[in-house]
Amino acid sequence: MKITFKLYATLQNLLPSEAVDNAVEVEVDEQATLYDVIDHFRVPHASAHLVLINGVYFGADERAQPGLISPGDVVAIWPPVAGG
Amino acid sequence: MAWTRQVLRVNLSEGSCIPEPLNMDWANQYLGQRGLATRYLVEEIDPQCDALGPDNKLIMATGPLTGTMASTGGRYSVITKSPLTGTVACSNSGGFFGAELKNAGWDMIIFEGKAAEPMYLHIENDSAKLVPASDLWGKSCWETDEMLHARHQDPQMRVAVVGRSAEQGCLYSAVINDLHRAAGRSGVGTVMASKNLKAVTVRGTLGVGNIQDPARFMSAVNAGKKVLAENPVTGEGLPALGTQVLMNVINEVGAMPTRNMRESQFEGASKISGEAMLEPRESDGKANLTRNGGCFACTIACGRISTIDREHFSVKEKPQYWGNSGGLEYEAAWALGSDTGVDDLDALTYANFLCNEDGMDPISFGATVAAAMELFEEGVITTQHTDGVELKFGNAQALCWAAEQVATGTGFGADLHLGSRRLCEKYGRPELSMTVKGQEFPAYDPRGIQGMGLTYATSNRGACHLRSYTVSSEILGVPEKTDPLQTEGKAGLVKAFQDATAAVDSAGLCVFTTFAWTLDDIAPQIDAACDGDWSPERLVEVGERIWQLERDFNMKAGITGADDTLPQRLLKDAAKSGPAKGKVCELGDMLPEYYQLRGWTADGQLTAETRSKFGLPS
Numbered sequence: 082m083k084i085t086f087k088l089y090a091t092l093q094n095l096l097p098s099e100a101v102d103n104a105v106e107v108e109v110d111e112q113a114t115l116y117d118v119i120d121h122f123r124v125p126h127a128s129a130h131l132v133l134i135n136g137v138y139f140g141a142d143e144r145a146q147p148g149l150i151s152p153g154d155v156v157a158i159w160p161p162v163a164g165g
Numbered sequence: 166m167a168w169t170r171q172v173l174r175v176n177l178s179e180g181s182c183i184p185e186p187l188n189m190d191w192a193n194q195y196l197g198q199r200g201l202a203t204r205y206l207v208e209e210i211d212p213q214c215d216a217l218g219p220d221n222k223l224i225m226a227t228g229p230l231t232g233t234m235a236s237t238g239g240r241y242s243v244i245t246k247s248p249l250t251g252t253v254a255c256s257n258s259g260g261f262f263g264a265e266l267k268n269a270g271w272d273m274i275i276f277e278g279k280a281a282e283p284m285y286l287h288i289e290n291d292s293a294k295l296v297p298a299s300d301l302w303g304k305s306c307w308e309t310d311e312m313l314h315a316r317h318q319d320p321q322m323r324v325a326v327v328g329r330s331a332e333q334g335c336l337y338s339a340v341i342n343d344l345h346r347a348a349g350r351s352g353v354g355t356v357m358a359s360k361n362l363k364a365v366t367v368r369g370t371l372g373v374g375n376i377q378d379p380a381r382f383m384s385a386v387n388a389g390k391k392v393l394a395e396n397p398v399t400g401e402g403l404p405a406l407g408t409q410v411l412m413n414v415i416n417e418v419g420a421m422p423t424r425n426m427r428e429s430q431f432e433g434a435s436k437i438s439g440e441a442m443l444e445p446r447e448s449d450g451k452a453n454l455t456r457n458g459g460c461f462a463c464t465i466a467c468g469r470i471s472t473i474d475r476e477h478f479s480v481k482e483k484p485q486y487w488g489n490s491g492g493l494e495y496e497a498a499w500a501l502g503s504d505t506g507v508d509d510l511d512a513l514t515y516a517n518f519l520c521n522e523d524g525m526d527p528i529s530f531g532a533t534v535a536a537a538m539e540l541f542e543e544g545v546i547t548t549q550h551t552d553g554v555e556l557k558f559g560n561a562q563a564l565c566w567a568a569e570q571v572a573t574g575t576g577f578g579a580d581l582h583l584g585s586r587r588l589c590e591k592y593g594r595p596e597l598s599m600t601v602k603g604q605e606f607p608a609y610d611p612r613g614i615q616g617m618g619l620t621y622a623t624s625n626r627g628a629c630h631l632r633s634y635t636v637s638s639e640i641l642g643v644p645e646k647t648d649p650l651q652t653e654g655k656a657g658l659v660k661a662f663q664d665a666t667a668a669v670d671s672a673g674l675c676v677f678t679t680f681a682w683t684l685d686d687i688a689p690q691i692d693a694a695c696d697g698d699w700s701p702e703r704l705v706e707v708g709e710r711i712w713q714l715e716r717d718f719n720m721k722a723g724i725t726g727a728d729d730t731l732p733q734r735l736l737k738d739a740a741k742s743g744p745a746k747g748k749v750c751e752l753g754d755m756l757p758e759y760y761q762l763r764g765w766t767a768d769g770q771l772t773a774e775t776r777s778k779f780g781l782p783s
Contacts, residue, residue, distance in 0.1 A: 130397075136418045136743050155417075161397040164410055164411040164677075165634055
């Protein structure tokens with residue numbers, strides 16, 4: 082299935098060169114877990130702090146679980162960030 | 166003991182500058198800066214006084230750690246009654262001015278009365294004098310800073326100044342120090358200008374030499390710096406991308422207030438984000454961001470130093486704006502950008518430069534322009550009001566024009582000086598004002614971050630994110646992740662953030678340290694610097710006392726529990742997209758519990774028991 086993958090902040094250099102606006106389309110297995118996607122882009126697990134599917138946060142205990150990602154979903158990842 | 170124990174009292178009506186000892190009983194109860202100066206304000210002014218009249222006072226206050234080697238220990242605050250909200254105003258600024266004031270030997274300056282003609286206060290250590298400033302009146306903050314430095318011939322002298330917007334009565338004018346740092350919110354600069362006080366110049370060479378236990382202080386400070394350096398937020402993220410790292414995050418989670426908060430996601434967010442500020446532009450290959458910058462003693466350095474594309478319409482004929490200056494922080498980028506629907510990074514940077522140059526709070530300015538744009542699109546404001554300008558959402562030229570008008574108070578700028586609430590009231594559409602207690606919202610839609618709804622409704626200075634930044638927990642997972650769409654537990658979360666932040670704001674430290682530090686990291690630094698025992702528990706108690714004192718002032722000023730609310734748009738109109746789609750802010754689920762935790766009545770009044778518990782003045 083095709084999903085959109087986004088990577089931001091100090092992790093954005095891990096995106097492939099074809100990425101536009103920090104986003105790239107990627108084909109993943111129907112049963113792909115969040116960690117499968119994270120590993121595909123070589124994002125260190127410790128740096129994958131905010132992991133969102135369509136803007137909704139998924140914690141570390143859910144990231145090895147298949148079936149969370151659906152075709153057309155947007156998976157977006159940030160390292161620990163804050164501001165104000 | 167870190168306090169200098171010296172207060173400078175400046176009576177502008179009489180032209181006197183008189184030192185007096187700091188009230189140490191109050192320092193022990195309220196620590197410094199925000200808390201301690203509020204205690205002085207409560208003692209010395211009638212809460213119902215005219216904020217822009219001579220009976221109001223304005224206090225510039227440092228904290229015990231201001232001017233020390235503690236990381237971020239360069240903060241000062243401006244405390245007064247706000248002309249925008251009618252509540253207590255307390256606006257915190259970094260840069261170098263606060264540390265310089267402390268190094269000159271002063272914990273705070275209390276300004277009272279009103280000068281007969283424009284003046285500035287010049288301080289060199291224990292020497293303080295008022296100097297005529299008629300030649301400075303009518304000049305921008307930047308021009309004034311340059312003229313004062315030329316006059317005094319001391320490049321290390323620090324300047325805090327008000328711009329033309331404040332002189333013209335703009336209700337959200339800031340005090341600008343060090344060219345682009347601001348005590349930004351609630352119109353504290355407007356109060357300063359109302360007293361005919363144009364600037365404060367200060368040079369301090371005395372140092373902060375009265376640390377209680379220097380060896381233990383150095384050890385505690387070094388331990389704190391290590392925590393900041395090793396934390397990925399304060400050690401990597403903030404220096405690299407600044408607060409602007411949030412633009413894409415908040416948009417992704419569906420909490421980006423857009424087009425006067427009609428929507429909660431902005432299609433142009435990526436173009437005005439921290440990541441976009443790093444992208445080389447086509448014209449000259451340079452990025453918007455030149456480098457990061459730090460305030461006094463800061464080991465985070467989140468500040469942005471930026472340039473505008475010289476080919477951009479806003480500055481093509483204005484070379485004075487081609488150089489480096491203070492760039493976009495997230496709050497400015499949001500208010501000037503998504504709230505007005507403008508996704509032109511250079512236009513936002515130009516408007517931000519003007520906010521610094523003439524001392525406008527970019528949050529209130531941007532949100533007021535956004536309200537005006539909605540009034541324009543509704544046909545209430547027309548091109549007859551705007552001298553032909555199409556004040557529509559997304560119009561970058563209109564945004565830049567508005568900034569120029571507000572900077573000088575000309576034309577439609579006089580209407581924009583009113584702020585969102587008074588502007589919408591003037592044009593008969595008060596429901597379009599996105600404010601609480603008259604102050605414009607910051608950059609988080611409370612339909613998507615429920616705790617921020619309670620934060621805004623109960624903030625002691627009107628809508629504000631810096632009174633309780635629950636975004637940290639609800640969205641960013643710092644220190645622990647909570648669900649932004651749930652209301653359960655948020656009353657306690659908001660109260661905890663409010664109390665801890667009040668303590669940090671009173672210490673002389675930057676609240677951004679708390680992305681890495683807890684009070685367990687901060688207390689040892691205060692404890693080593695100050696006499697007395699300063700535990701984390703005592704800091705929480707001091708923080709809560711400050712909160713209660715501010716609330717008490719506001720109630721005496723005429724605020725009631727009915728003012729602890731949000732615009733109907735956020736309570737009735739559901740979010741249209743993102744994770745919060747279909748949701749409103751459920752303030753009613755959180756407010757009663759919050760009142761209970763505060764020890765207030767069901768209608769938000771302080772009880773006699775609560776007043777007694779915290780030793781509040783009668």
